Amino acid sequence: MTEIAIIGFGTVGSGIAEVIDENQAEIRRELPEGIHVKYILDIRDFPGSPYADRVVHDIDVILNDPEISVICETMGGKEPAFTFSKRALEKGISVCTSNKELVDALGGTLAVIAREHNCSYLFEASVGGGIPILRPLRSSFAQEFITSVIGILNGTTNYILTKMETEDLDFEEALRQAQDNGYAERNPEADIEGYDPCRKIAILASLVTGMNVKYQQVPCEGISKIDKKDLQYARAIGRAVKLLGVCRHDRATNQILVRTAPYMVPKGHPLYSVEDVFNAIMVHGNMVGDLMFYGSGAGKLPTASAVVSDVVECIQNAGKNIDIGLRNQPAVMGDAMAEKVSFFVRVPAEQADKAKTYFGSEIQPVSIGVESEFAFTTPEITEGDFAARIKEFDGAKSIRLL
Amino acid sequence: MTEIAIIGFGTVGSGIAEVIDENQAEIRRELPEGIHVKYILDIRDFPGSPYADRVVHDIDVILNDPEISVICETMGGKEPAFTFSKRALEKGISVCTSNKELVDALGGTLAVIAREHNCSYLFEASVGGGIPILRPLRSSFAQEFITSVIGILNGTTNYILTKMETEDLDFEEALRQAQDNGYAERNPEADIEGYDPCRKIAILASLVTGMNVKYQQVPCEGISKIDKKDLQYARAIGRAVKLLGVCRHDRATNQILVRTAPYMVPKGHPLYSVEDVFNAIMVHGNMVGDLMFYGSGAGKLPTASAVVSDVVECIQNAGKNIDIGLRNQPAVMGDAMAEKVSFFVRVPAEQADKAKTYFGSEIQPVSIGVESEFAFTTPEITEGDFAARIKEFDGAKSIRLL
Secondary structure, X not given: OEEEXXXXXXXHHHHHHHXXXXXXXXXXXXXXXXXXXXXXXOOOOOOOOOOHHHEEOOHHHHHOOOOEEEEEEOOOOOOOHHHHHHHHHHOOOEEEEOOHHHHHHHHHHHHHHHHHOOOOEEOHHHOOOOOOOHHHHHHOOOOOOEEEEEEEOOHHHHHHHHHHHHHOOOHHHHHHXXXXXXXXXXXXXXHHXXXXXXXXXXXXXXXXXXXXXXXXXXXXXXXXXXXXXXXXXXXHOOEEEEEEXXXXXXXXXXXXXXXXXXXXXXOOOOOOOOOOXXXXXXXXXXXXXXXXXXXXXXOHHHHHXXXXXXXXXXXXXXXXXXXXXXXXXXXOEOOHHHOEEEEEEEEXXXXXXXXXXXXXXXXXXXXXXXXXXXXXXXXXXXXXXXHHHHOOOOOOEEEEEO | OEXXXXXXXXXXXXXXXXXXXXXXXXXXXXXXXXXXXXXXEOOOOOOOOOOHHHEEOXXXXXXXXXXXXXXXXXXXXXXXXXXXXXXXXXXXXXXXXXXXXXXXXXXXXXXHHHHHOOOOXXXXXXXXXXXOOHHHHHHOOOOOOEEEEEEEOOHHHHHXXXXXXXHOOOHHHHXXXXXXXXXXXXXXXXXXXXXXXXXXXXXXXXXXXXXXXXXXXXXXXXXXXXXHHHHHHHHHOOEEEEEEEEEEEOOOOOOEEEEEEEEEEEOOXXXXXXXXXXXEEEEEEOOOEXXXXXXXOOOHHHHHHHHHHHHHHHHHOOOOOXXXXXXXXXXXXXXXXXXXXXXXXXEEHHHHHHHXXXXXXXXXEEOOOXXXXXXXXXXXXXXXXXXXXXXXXXXXXXXXXX
């Protein structure tokens, strides 16, 4: 048996134990000796749990046991997760994690430490939950230049937008339902303001480019200002509103543009029909074209399954570093203000003529029968130009078109 | 430079040369020494082509060159592709292919030869074109029991069905358009009768179970009998008709059920909105739940890209066998007649009462205003029961519901 430890026995951590127990026979097809959870580190005890006898409260018990080859870090947050992960890697113990906050902040640092100590730092579960996305990106696309990655990366907000769409609810009402159903937290800020998907697109951007993209470098808007009229307008032009993480990589300049924001996605686009708590990530390669990976973006067992897939790979590569391509160099960010985008815009009705003056006669009016406002879509315009013009309008509201 | 050869310089073969030339810089991120196409085997010459000087007509030139580490087999068909592949593998030269006919017929045999000679036989491009599906199945799911794989595996027939749906065409008309647009061959039998997707679901079933499933073991129906009324009926019950490959694997018995047939797929199902020439493969794991992989199922560069991804993996694992899990043992096929399915059925109007007698009062009538026939959906019923009852009806027609 290969001995492993789980540090942080919350939802994902306990899911890992469950996946390993329940699917031990499957794991043994690949690893005939099997995997055994020797320790669980948590500040709590779990009396009555079948794992109670494996609970320890001191990380040194784990780090000083030479039998441990892999640690699953499912504590969340930066500390003590960073220190524990660093110390493990320095001892040659691989670390597999679902902790996107730590991966975004210090993943590059930990990847370098892993390389120096012939072990691995893997984090498939940190993006897209159970969806295999990071491993395909590094193992199936050596021959591709990835020009864009566009994803629905947060199940909570996609659930809220789906509810708003299908039941014609306003944001607050849909949020309440999401909370009642356990899909949104009591403090939903990280989801609805886009911080969670922003971290995930930063991780994807880092892996695609090999450079470190921090979420603080990524312009981020959430969905808390979306109202049901926005969805009605979207429907009127054959689109749906989705919160997207978008990364575009220019082959000539090596510059990247990254953004998290709500977009109106056209019918026929594969992301258009991704509903409820599902996630989907669209990848465009210069040779392979469009690909999409779809699945459960969160949830105990899907996320735990992704962590265990990393554990298996670490064990198969014991004593070696699995190079995830993170080089811990700062990313070359393009000028976000120079990006060209079309916008959907709502302004008060009396500013209709002004809108035509500012945005040109090619704007396309959109009507859902609300007389108090004038809504339209613009041709492609740079972010900078748009920002300069829209600030001349009182009470204006805009959403990008994908 | 790592030297490789391409045998069969048709659409995919020439695409491989193009991917390697165009994206050499990307390939060198993973393989700093790069990849070079030293030989191209074809019966033709290619005067004027930049590759003209590399063309050879004798396989022995390639097999006797100790510099060659990988061969891309893009000849298609069983022979001489099998003999050439076998001889290469016996010399320790890895073979990467898009040749689904050969993989289905003799992939298990070649996989065993590769294992015995410390090289690899990989065929990512044989299923789903550019979609990474075989590699994720073997590298991301060691911890999963895959209970089902359901895919739209043929772009031509999906294009035809999409045309029929969006332009209200009959089958023959849509087929003609597909031929005019180069999406269907002049002899379209392999696509429209389902033989092509049948081979692909057999390959997927083999990889999921580790056992050899031959396409001859897979019940196969195509779409040539689908008419536009079927699509109208499907729409009336919120469904779309898709040609699917379906594989279900039972964990308790290890038995598998595999089938290729048109199905009515409900709105909201991720496969429902897969249109035109795109392919998508849905995988259900007992821990991870539903996942879907979507992309270009055919086409020169996407397919070539998938072959090159295999080449890169072979070079990274030079001197070793990449175990794809194929054990060359016959599959344990379940009783196809015992599978439970719901059906959509059309019978002549005068047999409406008989239908209720034979299929029970729980059948749900479906109407699109065609008075000459009675259409309905059945509750779940075994394939065997259904077959026994439907043969009592003259002029009946049925499609399975997913």
